[in-house]
Amino acid sequence: MKINQNYLSLNDSYLFSSIAQKVRDYKAANPNKEVISLGIGDVTRPLAAAVVQAIQEAATEMGQKDTFRGYGEEQGYHFLRQAVAEYYAKKGVTLDADEVFISDGAKSDLANVLDIFAGGQTVLIPNPVYPVYHDTNVMVGNRIVYTDGTEKNGFLPMPDPQITPDIIYLCSPNNPTGAVYSKSQLQEWVNYALKAGAVILFDAAYEVFIRDKDLPSSIYQINGAKECAIEICSLSKTAGFTGTRCGYTVVPKSLVRSGAQLNKLWLRRQTTKFNGVSYIIQKGAAAVFTQEGQAQTRSDITYYANNAAVITKTLNKKGIWSTGGINSPYVWFKCPDGYSSWQFFDKLLNEANVVGTPGAGFGSGGEGFMRFTAFGNAEKTLQAMKNFEKLF
Numbered sequence: 001m002k003i004n005q006n007y008l009s010l011n012d013s014y015l016f017s018s019i020a021q022k023v024r025d026y027k028a029a030n031p032n033k034e035v036i037s038l039g040i041g042d043v044t045r046p047l048a049a050a051v052v053q054a055i056q057e058a059a060t061e062m063g064q065k066d067t068f069r070g071y072g073e074e075q076g077y078h079f080l081r082q083a084v085a086e087y088y089a090k091k092g093v094t095l096d097a098d099e100v101f102i103s104d105g106a107k108s109d110l111a112n113v114l115d116i117f118a119g120g121q122t123v124l125i126p127n128p129v130y131p132v133y134h135d136t137n138v139m140v141g142n143r144i145v146y147t148d149g150t151e152k153n154g155f156l157p158m159p160d161p162q163i164t165p166d167i168i169y170l171c172s173p174n175n176p177t178g179a180v181y182s183k184s185q186l187q188e189w190v191n192y193a194l195k196a197g198a199v200i201l202f203d204a205a206y207e208v209f210i211r212d213k214d215l216p217s218s219i220y221q222i223n224g225a226k227e228c229a230i231e232i233c234s235l236s237k238t239a240g241f242t243g244t245r246c247g248y249t250v251v252p253k254s255l256v257r258s259g260a261q262l263n264k265l266w267l268r269r270q271t272t273k274f275n276g277v278s279y280i281i282q283k284g285a286a287a288v289f290t291q292e293g294q295a296q297t298r299s300d301i302t303y304y305a306n307n308a309a310v311i312t313k314t315l316n317k318k319g320i321w322s323t324g325g326i327n328s329p330y331v332w333f334k335c336p337d338g339y340s341s342w343q344f345f346d347k348l349l350n351e352a353n354v355v356g357t358p359g360a361g362f363g364s365g366g367e368g369f370m371r372f373t374a375f376g377n378a379e380k381t382l383q384a385m386k387n388f389e390k391l392f
Contacts (some may be wrong), residue, residue, distance in 0.1 A: 006141045015131050015361035016040050036384040038372040039355040043240045048296035054287035058280040069279045074271045076102025080282045083289040084248050093220040104245040106205045106234035111136035116265040124165035126157050128366030133169045148365050155179040159192035171203035176362045176371040177332040178324015180215050186222045193228040200229040208238045210327045226252040239288045239297045246285040304329050307381040308374035314385040329374040352387040
């Protein structure tokens with residue numbers, strides 16, 4: 001029996017597992033100190049009332065003989081796929097319901113989508129980067145090349161004409177940096193992908209945080225994107241589904257490679273390897289896209305945006321360079337006084353009782369930077385930034 005040797009090339013511990021262990025050790029040694037986390041991007045606001053009501057009604061249906069449901073469509077119930085398509089229509093993007101596939105979250109599909117591509121692909125990934133992009137490609141043996149985000153380019157790297165990739169990962173608003181691509185910048189990426197015959201895997205998990213109407217919230221708002229891009233999104237941050245699990249992936253029927261329609265390949269993959277998201281959760285997800293659900297979830301987005309403003313204001317006050325926070329729930333900042341990422345992580349934890357995410361955990365391009373998230377409680381976020389100020 002042979003194992004997948006690619007797994008041996010991975011780091012022993014996932015970034016957030018390492019952080020969690022450090023925090024546990026600190027709490028054990030300092031049981032009387034309150035630690036405030038601005039680290040992992042988990043939401044704190046509860047599900048919207050419209051969502052809870054829909055879930056409860058669906059659960060009741062499942063407990064009655066006449067309305068009980070068994071296996072559903074692997075690609076998602078039509079009512080939810082149609083709701084997503086209508087949501088895109090409000091962005092000026094036309095989609096058919098059968099171009100939308102319901103999933104249990106963006107993280108899964110960002111990895112699973114590699115199933116429809118041959119192994120040994122050249123994959124272009126931004127650096128710094130969400131670890132899942134890197135690790136899942138290592139697992140399947142793809143060749144990874146990087147495009148570097150830096151303070152100079154605002155952590156918005158652009159295409160490198162010296163590289164001809166097969167697959168391109170983009171995330172906007174970006175995790176971890178919070179930076180957001182403009183339409184003209186994304187148009188460059190689309191043109192680049194079309195010329196190379198590459199496929200863009202566009203992570204739109206944070207699209208709902210974009211408040212600037214001039215910034216694109218979908219890759220399909222860019223000319224030619226339907227011929228080169230798969231968009232992957234989630235209700236985790238949009239509507240607090242981190243513990244409920246529901247997302248969606250859009251694969252346009254006009255996206256064709258090697259004579260094959262990728263929409264059909266993804267459908268084949270899902271119907272073979274995935275049994276779909278539960279009816280109860282999909283009913284709750286559909287409620288997100290109702291008028292009532294949109295108003296309620298937008299209220300939560302505003303709550304988190306206010307937290308981001310508190311973080312950004314503090315950094316500006318202290319003269320610390322940062323990006324993100326305005327159209328993103330993430331604030332990415334330069335470690336002061338020449339600290340490395342993990343050195344400043346330790347300083348924050350030990351002297352301010354605040355947890356951030358070390359930029360180095362997102363790749364070499366993140367060394368010397370930190371990420372704060374705006375997903376915490378408002379009062380605790382304010383207290384965390386007061387503790388932060390005392391460091392200086």
